[in-house]
Amino acid sequence: MPEQQADDNAEIREELLAVVRKFRDEKIIPFAAHFDEADEYPEAIVEGMKELGLFGITVPPEYGGLGLDILTYAQIVEELAYGWMSVSGFLNTHFMGCYLIKTFGTDEQKARLLPKMATGEIRGAYSLSEPDAGSDVASIRTKAVRDGDVYVVNGTKMWLTNGREAGLVVTLVRTDPDPASKHRGMSVLLVEKEPGPTYQGITVGPNIHKLGYRGVETVELTFDDHKVPAANLLGGEEGQGFFQMMSAVELGRINISARAVGVARRAFEESIRYAQQRETFGRPIAQHQAIQFKLAEMGTKLHAARLMCYDAAQRKARGERCDLEAGMAKYFASEACWEICQEALRIHGGNGYAAEYPIERLYRDAPLMIVGEGTNEIQKMVIGRRLIEDHAI
Numbered sequence: 001m002p003e004q005q006a007d008d009n010a011e012i013r014e015e016l017l018a019v020v021r022k023f024r025d026e027k028i029i030p031f032a033a034h035f036d037e038a039d040e041y042p043e044a045i046v047e048g049m050k051e052l053g054l055f056g057i058t059v060p061p062e063y064g065g066l067g068l069d070i071l072t073y074a075q076i077v078e079e080l081a082y083g084w085m086s087v088s089g090f091l092n093t094h095f096m097g098c099y100l101i102k103t104f105g106t107d108e109q110k111a112r113l114l115p116k117m118a119t120g121e122i123r124g125a126y127s128l129s130e131p132d133a134g135s136d137v138a139s140i141r142t143k144a145v146r147d148g149d150v151y152v153v154n155g156t157k158m159w160l161t162n163g164r165e166a167g168l169v170v171t172l173v174r175t176d177p178d179p180a181s182k183h184r185g186m187s188v189l190l191v192e193k194e195p196g197p198t199y200q201g202i203t204v205g206p207n208i209h210k211l212g213y214r215g216v217e218t219v220e221l222t223f224d225d226h227k228v229p230a231a232n233l234l235g236g237e238e239g240q241g242f243f244q245m246m247s248a249v250e251l252g253r254i255n256i257s258a259r260a261v262g263v264a265r266r267a268f269e270e271s272i273r274y275a276q277q278r279e280t281f282g283r284p285i286a287q288h289q290a291i292q293f294k295l296a297e298m299g300t301k302l303h304a305a306r307l308m309c310y311d312a313a314q315r316k317a318r319g320e321r322c323d324l325e326a327g328m329a330k331y332f333a334s335e336a337c338w339e340i341c342q343e344a345l346r347i348h349g350g351n352g353y354a355a356e357y358p359i360e361r362l363y364r365d366a367p368l369m370i371v372g373e374g375t376n377e378i379q380k381m382v383i384g385r386r387l388i389e390d391h392a393i
């Protein structure tokens with residue numbers, strides 16, 4: 001999006017953010033502990049998000065969306081994650097699906113799918129990982145064989161966030177069986193299904209029991225001779241899948257950095273409030289220098305993480321290359337978030353370990369950001385390679 005257009009969004013962004021904060025304070029924060037404890041899908045929250053138009057934030061207006069920029073999206077994600085990190089998870093895979101269709105889809109794919117995605121009638125999952133392939137994407141084995149006007153899909157995908165409730169699973173498959181084809185042998189299929197445990201050769205496994213990030217389902221999904229119309233090959237061209245999925249991962253990394261900022265901000269604000277209320281040795285713990293040092297480090301890391309996240313989002317909104325900045329933002333913000341949550345737990349003393357206080361949940365949610373959208377080891381490989389490329393002698 002051109003810079004001027006991104007600026008034009010400033011007023012709309014502020015209005016929308018005020019609405020999102022109100023929704024978060026009234027409909028998310030009071031219920032998050034219950035849904036987290038029960039690992040229960042929060043139907044009412046998802047319906048509320050649909051009513052606010054949040055599933056169509058970045059879908060162009062001609063397809064029924066709000067057509068807003070990535071910075072606005074990142075700030076909405078931050079506010080939702082401040083309330084409960086899982087809620088931002090309902091948006092991320094959906095958003096990546098919308099982006100892929102908007103960017104690479106055929107006119108027919110855009111016209112058929114984007115309007116329903118904009119309203120949330122169809123919700124999206126993003127499926128890259130498999131039981132034996134996560135960081136090493138080129139090792140995926142799920143294969144799609146062309147048979148007339150369909151692809152016959154067989155294989156097992158893993159870790160699908162929103163995998164059961166989704167009506168569309170953007171799926172990376174191998175269309176060229178030659179192992180030498182590696183990255184060029186992969187394609188993306190837009191797999192349409194009904195929400196639920198089974199659908200025409202698709203079986204969705206039970207929820208994976210997770211440390212945190214509860215309420216939003218993460219599942220295994222198996223294809224057994226499932227037929228996908230050839231018209232659902234993203235962009236209509238085989239062999240583009242790796243490049244297409246990786247360009248969406250860049251956005252996913254901005255999303256992860258934004259949710260890390262949201263979780264870290266909540267942990268920081270809870271801590272600075274608690275430190276002024278809790279007294280030891282005759283004064284609020286905020287007056288002990290050791291606690292002030294912790295707050296200083298937390299606040300500084302949070303500020304830096306937010307600047308890096310917004311910078312990556314603004315670069316993306318301007319249409320600039322931002323793989324380096326998105327990788328750095330994801331890496332820094334997720335590590336900062338995890339460190340801030342650990343310090344928040346210490347500041348809360350025993351209460352930090354009790355489920356009555358939100359810190360216990362933030363502490364369990366934070367590590368996902370280190371693993372998701374490429375582990376931080378992989379981020380460092382990507383960042384290192386780019387830095388050497390940029391400073392080649």
Ligand SMILES: Cc1cc2nc3c(=O)[nH]c(=O)nc-3n(C[C@H](O)[C@H](O)[C@H](O)COP(=O)(O)OP(=O)(O)OC[C@H]3O[C@@H](n4cnc5c(N)ncnc54)[C@H](O)[C@@H]3O)c2cc1C
Pocket residue numbers: 093126127128129132133134135136158159160161162210213218368371372373374375376377378
């Ligand atoms: C809750 C949750 C939700 C998820 N949602 C989705 C989703 O919606 N869609 C999806 O496709 N995936 C999803 N994932 C999968 C996630 O993207 C992967 O878990 C992640 O990419 C890591 O892959 P892996 O688990 O296979 O670990 P592996 O790739 O097996 O890595 C194991 C360890 O080795 C390290 N490592 C690997 N290769 C190298 C190397 N070359 N150099 C140095 N270290 C290395 C890794 O950093 C890690 O520490 C989700 C995961 C979780 C936990």
